[in-house]
Amino acid sequence: MxxxxxxxxxxxxxxxxxxxxxxxxxxxxxxxxxxxxxxxxxxxxxxxxxxxxxxxxxxxxxxxxxxxxxxxxxxxxxxxxxxxxxxxxxxxxxxxxxxxxxxxVKLPNLPHISVPKGKTPEENEVVREGGTKPDLPATAVPHWDLIKTYDLVDFETGAKLTGSGFPLYKGKGAKLQRALIQYFLDFNTAAGYTEYLPPLMVNEATAYGTGQLPDKEGQMYHVTADGFYLIPTAEVPVTNIYRDEIIKENEVPVKMTAYTPCFRREAGSFGSDVRGLNRVHQFDKIEIVQLVHPEKSYDVLEEMVLHVEKLLNTLELPYRILRLCGGDMSFASALTFDFEVYSAAQQKWLECSSVSNFETFQTNRMKIRYKDAAGKTQLLHSLNGSSLALPRIVACLLENNQTESGIQLPKVLHSYFGAETIG
The missing domain is CATH 1.10.287 (Helix Hairpins)
Structure with a gap:
């Protein structure tokens, strides 16, 4: 606010x-x-x-x-x-x-001075690219075909159990999810983030605190009998841990990470953009959140961007970083960098992470404060980022590493998955 x-x-x-x-x-x-x-x-x-x-x-x-x-x-x-x-x-x-x-509360956050003008994703600025796009053979297929070949995800049974957009991971597909989750958490905790395992439902005050309400009520699943909401991201419960609290200045920055399933109603409706794992209603994601001194938040934003970039480099995936234009930013963000990985089989970029500085927009709603050297109570700045969201990472890992003998996993995942290939 x-x-x-x-x-x-x-x-x-x-x-x-x-x-x-x-x-x-x-x-x-x-x-x-x-x-x-x-x-x-x-x-x-x-x-x-x-x-x-x-x-x-x-x-x-x-x-x-x-x-x-x-x-x-x-x-x-x-x-x-x-x-x-x-x-x-x-x-x-x-x-x-x-x-x-x-x-x-109807007014969105004000954009940082560096945010470019624009209305559509096509007007976002490419900051830089990294990694190498693979040169796949003509026989390469998209991940939804590879999933069937190696029996990794059962979309039909997921739809039977719940509905469209709720995948059922099985066998090596489930094992790959677990390996990625553990690796991402280990990567984050090694960088000083404290791990949390928060509730998957939140009350209205918690959803309001991070800006999901009143802006995004139509995008969340609402448990009407209790007034709870299924979380769209771990950012919501994790940032609210410090709601209505005054943090000692010497305890700042507060660095938190969490794995949760995420639930989003707006999963799209047509075309390859929503096929397979490209867009689903339930997915796994690991989040990083920081509460920081206002004078240091943009240095921390750069630090968090570099953290996610390093993580993508370890996965050996081609990626690019975008600075979002004003029209493509979220309601609560002051500045956002999106990460996209390149899907070689689909020949398109897929978003896998957003890293944002919200300045005091969220902390003003949640009354997350600290006392400065003069004893005056001040609002902290909040930041968060995906580190990482799994569906499109999995899609690109499968597509970009397909060979005649199976899916060759990046070296960093071998010990977590217990094998070098999916075959």
């Missing part, structure tokens, strides 16, 4: 930055500022009247001490009238504060 004090002091800058994100209703900024003015006016009136009541109460005591009961009774009547007015003002204040909050 944006800080109202910043909006109030920088109305034109806020509108300009929201324009970079292609936010459609800039009049909402004016409405928020108007509501804020009403809140401050009502507070001032209420506080002024309360000060008058306090002064009059002292005066009543003095008059009673002098024996001037008539003047004291008159003052009491004035105080009673003022108290009724204060009550009415406070009721108005509560209503306007709620309206201000309800409108304020």
């Amino acid at each position: 944006l800080q109202i004090s910043y909006i109030r002091q920088n109305i034109n800058i806020v509108k300009e930055k929201l324009g970079v994100k292609n936010f459609g209703d800039l009049s909402l900024v004016d409405k928020v500022v108007s509501l804020d003015e009403q809140v401050r006016k009502l507070k001032a009136e209420s506080e002024s009247l309360q000060a008058s009541v306090n002064a009059a109460s002292k005066e009543i005591g003095m008059l009673m001490g002098k024996g001037d009961k008539a003047s004291a009774e008159q003052k009491k009547q004035e105080v009673a009238t003022q108290k009724t007015t204060i009550q009415n003002l406070n009721e108005q204040l509560s209503a306007v504060e709620k309206e201000l909050h309800d409108e304020l």
Whole structure:
């Protein structure tokens, strides 16, 4: 959530930055500022009247001490009238504060100065590429065919058990999932991240804290009887671990990692973009989250990008890093770098990770703070990244490493998988 004090002091800058994100209703900024003015006016009136009541109460005591009961009774009547007015003002204040909050949470985070303008993924900036694209034979096939050949995933039975987009991993397919999950967690914990295993359902306050609500309620599975939501990513429960807490400055940065299944309703509807593992409703992902000092968050963002890049290099996959344009960024992000791996058989790039800095947008919602050297309470910055999401990694590992004798796995996975090939 944006800080109202910043909006109030920088109305034109806020509108300009929201324009970079292609936010459609800039009049909402004016409405928020108007509501804020009403809140401050009502507070001032209420506080002024309360000060008058306090002064009059002292005066009543003095008059009673002098024996001037008539003047004291008159003052009491004035105080009673003022108290009724204060009550009415406070009721108005509560209503306007709620309206201000309800409108304020509709505003997305402001983009960093480096975010390029643009509306579509085609306008994202390629920062750099790494790895080598394999030269596959003409007989190479996409991963959905390889999955059938080596009996790794059963989409039909998954659909029978739940529905389309819920794959059933089996045999070596299940073993590969487990190997990747363990390797990714080991890679992250070796870099200083503490591992967590969070709940897979969260309440409304938790979903609100990271910006999933009210922006993405249609993308989450809702357990209506209990008001819980199946998590779309481990970012949601993990970041909320420190909700409503003040962290000691010497304990910052806080570095967390977690493996969870992830659940997303928006899995697409047609074409090769959603075929096989390209887009599913349930998938496994390992997340990294950091809570950091505001002055260091963009250095940490670069550190996290390099961390994910190093992980992809160990998997020997060709990749590229994109700086997302304003129109392709998430509601809560200030700056996002996407990682895509190259699918040689499909001849296309597939997103496998996003690394983002949210600055104070999430921590303001969750009230995650620290005390600076002067003892003043300040908001921390939050960052997160996929490290990594498995489906498209698996798709590219299968496609890019297919040979006549089987799937040749990268060396780093041999000990985790217990073999060098899937065959």
